[in-house]
Amino acid sequence: MSATTILVVDDEPDFELLVTQRFRRSIRGGELVFHFARDGEEALELLSRVPGIDLVLTDINMPRMDGLTLLLRLPEVDPQLRAVIVSAYGDMANIRTGMNRGAFDFVTKPVDFDDLTVTLNRAVEHVRAARAALQARDALLAMQEELAVAQRMQLAILPQPLPDTPGRQLRGFMQAAREVGGDFYDFFILPDGRLGLVIADVSGKGMSAALFMAVTRTLLRMVALSGVDAAQCLSTVNALLAADNPEMMFVTAHYATLDPATGSLEYASAGHPPPLLMGAEGAVRELPGCDGIVLGVRPAQEYPLRRQTLAPDEVLFLYTDGVTEAVDPAGNLFGEERLAATLASHRGLDCQDLLAAVVSEAVTFASSAPQADDITCLALRYRSGGR
Structure with a gap:
């Protein structure tokens, strides 16, 4: 299977260091690829030029464009793209808003990386299954159109x-x-x-x-x-x-x-x-x-x-x-x-x-x-x- 590509959106530099350190073996082994952005605007710009991102992991509170606003913009980039939000343990109001805006799941700070790994794996599986279903649907529609053309051609030779x-x-x-x-x-x-x-x-x-x-x-x-x-x-x-x-x-x-x-x-x-x-x-x-x-x-x-x-x-x-x-x-x-x-x-x-x-x-x-x-x-x- 190809590497899983994750965009991490967080304005804390230490979080990038923690992620790359925690997943270093998977990064070296080609299983995971990470991209990092400091806020929602930088994330959208990166998404526009880097194809194949499987998942967005985003903080909520960030400058310029916060995570909740980013969630509203993600369907413009890719309707199949999913996000996992990161928020403080007691911030249930924002977590609930994020889930209502299409977040697949959430993790709380301080981040438990074992829990994060499980959540990311589950989210990536969901995204890939959804994309595979979409590809199968498109292939079926294309096949049906080809069959319709073949049917018209067959009737035409009578x-x-x-x-x-x-x-x-x-x-x-x-x-x-x-x-x-x-x-x-x-x-x-x-x-x-x-x-x-x-x-x-x-x-x-x-x-x-x-x-x-x-x-x-x-x-x-x-x-x-x-x-x-x-x-x-x-x-x-x-x-x-x-x-x-x-x-x-x-x-x-x-x-x-x-x-x-x-x-x-x-x-x-x-x-x-x-x-x-x-x-x-x-x-x-x-x-x-x-x-x-x-x-x-x-x-x-x-x-x-x-x-x-x-x-x-x-x-x-x-x-x-x-x-x-x-x-x-x-x-x-x-x-x-x-x-x-x-x-x-x-x-x-x-x-x-x-x-x-x-x-x-x-x-x-x-x-x-x-x-x-x-x-x-x-x-x-x-x-x-x-x-």
Whole structure:
């Protein structure tokens, strides 16, 4: 621990000699550093130019500026600075005034140096604890501000809604369990006019997951826009992630491309919950063939390419397990069956309202239980051939 620095304010020269003599071993050993002032004005001047003073030990009766006036001025120098006052044994009125003005403790004359040592140690511990708490608070506030910035940045990289077309409607939603999350969704128009759809979930929570998410999202979009099919895209992204992944984080993902002219859907999945298909009449089923190993674990991994043709007014619903694994206070999961029933009961809604209904059902189901995982979902309604 660094040396304790004490400012002694007393107009009696003999008191400086007594202090330096009594604490000489601690001074030589670098445990204590003393500064001396003859009155309150000299003390304030010294405090203004000497940083790091832990404690003020001040007499009350002094010329120019007495100790009681000095006590009123100390918060102007450092609100965390504390003082111990020295006064005559019978001078309780001044001692009481000093305590009311913020003195931490007092000692009486003639000074018992054993008692003074105990009092000074206790006062210094109090000051350092208060300063440590203040530093911790400032660090927490700074961290919260950084997280708020990270949250705004994460939301900013989510895609802007695509305008509805005669052939389709598409909307997405994400709600992180913490300030930042590891889920993401993305959609974009490919060079050949097809629509690319991505949903993914990074292992873990918080800042590390958010950073890995940002890397994954960038890689996946970059590879997808090169024009490769969904299976090749996941295979390439997996190899890139696995090549430099010392923390062994992984990503579940589903990538699909839709030809809006024909309703042809090509897709590949990497350990992600199978998307759901809902027909116009409300029947809900899983998109078939959604298997594959998570991204980032095995460098050389192939992913099968699947195909499905969407019927007019069919809805493709992609989601992360934060939806189905929402937990109520009794420990029950929201589950796939409840999700399918929720979709069916709201089948006539547009995509934006459908997402809102699903999220509302999951949140209501969880009730007072805290959100355990990020909630992300993506809804595509295919209307008919056309772009």
